[in-house]
Amino acid sequence: MSDSMASGDVPEEHDSLGRSTGVEAEEPQDTDLIRRPFDPDKIDVITRTPTVDLLLSRIRHGTLDLEPEFQRQRGIWTDQRQSRLIESLLLRIPLPTLYAAEGEDEIWTVVDGIQRLTAISRFIEPQVNGADRLILSSLEYLGKSYNGASYDGLPGRLQTRLRETELVVHLIRPGTPEEVMFNIFARINTGGMPLSTQELRHALIKGPARDLLRTWSRSTEFINATSGSVREERMADREMVLRFIAFRITSPGDYTSQDFDAFLREAMRSTNTLSHDQRDGLQQEFNKAMQAAGDIFGPHAFRKQYPGRSNRFPINKAIFEAVAVNLATLTDTQIQALVERKDAVNSQFALLMTNQAFERSVSQGTGDVAKVKLRFGQVRELFREVLGD
Known part of the structure; x- marks a missing residue:
């Protein structure tokens, strides 16, 4: 013993x-180990830069899956944290990359970025996922002007800025060997802790x-x-x-x-x-x-x-x-x-x-x-x- x-x-x-x-x-899984031979030509990882408006459209039509619960289980973002993410978009500060997998049905399953997309949809289109509307609070730079503001209360130019913001999405396409796909996602440091x-x-x-x-x-x-x-x-x-x-x-x-x-x-x-x-x-x-x-x-x-x-x-x-x-x-x-x-x-x-x-x-x-x-x-x-x- x-x-x-x-x-x-x-x-x-x-x-x-x-x-x-x-x-x-x-013992931790060895995420660097690929156990079976695979065809490198079948690995299809692309980078998309959809606008916020396009991502919201996908959520509305059920072609972007926000079902995974692991980020929610680790603690839903506070209103302050969600508000400051919206503030970053208003200030044109780039957000971290999103990671998703695309199924044969063209539905995107988000693995890293659920909290960010949830905050965005809650502020702009809360009816999409049945959430209560996010009211901005505790803003660090824009608080004097926009604390207490809803999306509808923003000037039109800022509403447009939010909807036209492009986010970077690394998307693993269908046909990529499953073991490779899981290997890639296992390395993502979601919320400060690997999945x-x-x-x-x-x-x-x-x-x-x-x-x-x-x-x-x-x-x-x-x-x-x-x-x-x-x-x-x-x-x-x-x-x-x-x-x-x-x-x-x-x-x-x-x-x-x-x-x-x-x-x-x-x-x-x-x-x-x-x-x-x-x-x-x-x-x-x-x-x-x-x-x-x-x-x-x-x-x-x-x-x-x-x-x-x-x-x-x-x-x-x-x-x-x-x-x-x-x-x-x-x-x-x-x-x-x-x-x-x-x-x-x-x-x-x-x-x-x-x-x-x-x-x-x-x-x-x-x-x-x-x-x-x-x-x-x-x-x-x-x-x-x-x-x-």
Whole structure:
């Protein structure tokens, strides 16, 4: 066991304000690594300079997607910050570059710049997204003249200046290899913090999976099983739900991916295509697994445990997968038996954590094929032993 494990000093993920997400940090994704050969001729990244008026037209017609939530989760801009962005436009101060991806349907999904576009639309055309109208306040240079002003209260020349302002948009066009596209966006320092892989998946893979992951992660069963300790700012909670779905769609024994992030992207797309009955069936399994985990492991559900130690570790995503998916495959009778023998389950799990191979499988390179198969197999065997199967 490493010194950090012995001291209980396990690194955790943090949001943009430095707050713990309640989830154990995993090794960061290597955003410089392209794992599969690709055709450079298919990389199509262009720079557009649309006017504010054109971007507002796209928002009105639904061809510019402002749905991604990660920037909103990190804190919606205050009226002062939004007002000063409008002031920058009035002063002809260039804004930072926007980044977006264009789908086959020609819809632009904004990955970096949502807050800026939201502020602009809220000031000029608040009806576009149903927001309350922005009234300028706390302006740094133009306050004497325009504090308290709405768009309609500006002189016509300034209204025109705003609408004719050109913004720089780096646009990744359709046909660009997906791995390259995710690689590019992973490097964007949105709001002072690089996007998490789940934030990227949420932004770039549209469909019902977005709402499904959000809903399940806010369910009473999930919140109770995780003791309400998983913060939602970096979408770690939604990634945990996605991992459960991924390994119910693809059995751990059939997992062969050399790119865990690509595996989860494919699972999110598959979730979009599930029938109503399939979604209901998976949700029932998910809720059953969450309830069972809480009943069996209590406050230590989905966390590392070690013999003779009572301190509580942060949630571990790899343990979450292995425990939740294995519980989902058991019958109600088997789960009840594990609940009745929960002391044995917990002591056996703590002993399993002293196994160096298992400990590595939930701590380092957790997407490795061999490590995935090992941790799922070991947890399955632990449950069987306690059940006497």
